[in-house]
Amino acid sequence: QVQLVESGGGLVQAGGSLRLSCVASGRTFSSYAVGWFRQAPGKEREFVASIFWSGGSTVYADSVKGRFTISRDNAQNTVYLQMNSLKPEDTAVYYCAADSSAASVRKGRGNYWGQGTQVTVSS
Numbered sequence: 001q002v003q004l005v006e007s008g009g010g011l012v013q014a015g016g017s018l019r020l021s022c023v024a025s026g027r028t029f030s031s032y033a034v035g036w037f038r039q040a041p042g043k044e045r046e047f048v049a050s051i052f053w054s055g056g057s058t059v060y061a062d063s064v065k066g067r068f069t070i071s072r073d074n075a076q077n078t079v080y081l082q083m084n085s086l087k088p089e090d091t092a093v094y095y096c097a098a099d100s101s102a103a104s105v106r107k108g109r110g111n112y113w114g115q116g117t118q119v120t121v122s123s
Contacts, residue, residue, distance in 0.1 A: 002026040002112040004096050009117030012086055016121070020081040022096030022114060030074040033102035035110065036081045038092035038119075048094070050105050051079060059106065064090075086121045093118050 008020040022034065035050035049060045049070040058070050069082040079096060094117050097110035104110055 002029060002032060002098050004098060004112055004114035006094065006096050006114040006117040009094060009119045011120045011122065014086060014088055014121055014123050016086050017082070017084045018086065018119060020083065020094055020096075020117060020119070022079040022081075024077045024079075024098060024112075026077075029077045029098070032098040032100055032112075033105045033110075034070075034072065034079040034096060034098045035105040035108075036070060036079075036094060036096055037108060038090075038094045039116075040089075040092040043092075045095070045108060047106060047108060049081060050102065052102055083119070086119075088121045088123045091119060091121050 003025045005023050033052050036048040037045050038048050039045040047061050051058050051070045051072050067085045072079045096114045098112045099105045099110035
């Protein structure tokens with residue numbers, strides 16, 4: 001079992017930065033792929049970024065490439081999402097998800113999900 005807790009959300013002006021954290025409990029966190037997703041009001045949840053177990057392979061949605069960076073610290077059981085050059089359209093609740101299958105994470109079918117953290121970008 002893995003439990004995930006997100007933090008780091010908040011209100012920021014357009015062009016600003018935030019760093020989200022996803023802290024996991026569970027001894028085998030290093031064997032899980034982890035992804036970030038977001039859901040804006042009235043919209044479907046969408047994939048943002050994912051990272052493989054070792055941290056050596058990352059995938060990003062086109063909408064965030066060059067602005068967001070996903071990373072992980074397995075010793076701290078934490079995955080980060082550094083968000084720079086934020087835009088109002090980045091406003092959403094951000095969730096992290098984990099699974100032993102990287103493909104499942106990418107498809108939004110990870111077994112484990114956090115409760116989400118709100119990110120609001122003002123124009």
